[in-house]
Amino acid sequence: MVTTLLIIHGLSAVALLGALTHQTLSVWSPAGKRTGSFLNAARSVSSTSYTNAIIVLFLITATLGAIIYPAYRLGIRVVLQDYHLSVPEGSFELKEHFVSIGAGLLPAYWYFWRRPLAPGTARTRAVLTIVLAFIVWWAFLVGHVLNNIRGFGS
């Protein structure tokens, strides 16, 4: 059961990562004219259309993570402590807190991204997006590394 949830957690995290990365690129490095390149296509998306999907995916991913969190505390964290792997353990502690702050940021994120976009808040919108992107990238990479350390399904 935990393994199934972990896979769904990972898949929804990938979808979230993609959506948030597209939005961040389109906000911080918008495409000038279409050149047909991969990077140009990645950043020429309509950034506002991603907002609700990002919020839903964040909530799904975080909720699944919260459900499987006890398995980490009982089966994985103990191993990290036994082997004195303090950096991965600390990285996960940071993930826990960053994701909490990210979840708390969602109401503000939605407020500043709702249509019509409020004038004079472009900078706030852009920074909120990149902060959320950082949180999601951090959470994804830490989760991935920890899964590699302990071993899938072990």
Added chain:
Amino acid sequence: MKLMRVLPLFSVAFAMIYVVAVEHNLAVFTYHPQLQQFALGVERPKAGPAMYWYGWLLTSAIGATAMSIIALVVPERWTGRIWSGFTWLIPTGVMFAFVYLLKGYFLR
């Protein structure tokens, strides 16, 4: 809409209350994963570890909701003058605070 204007404040309050809740362990409830038991308030570990994270989240959500409700009575002409950048500045500051608080993991 009137309710929506307090959403940025909710986010800022959530981050501020969360770091205080973690630092002072102000969890509304404790979860004992080994026993699969919930307990109201902060309880010491029984069999296996005790998990406070869920409780910290609820503490922060309740606190931020309360602050948002209070902010609703503040006239919009006052709150409208507050710099919107606080919405990202304060949560980002809280993230740096956690890096500092957890630095021991990375300096061993």
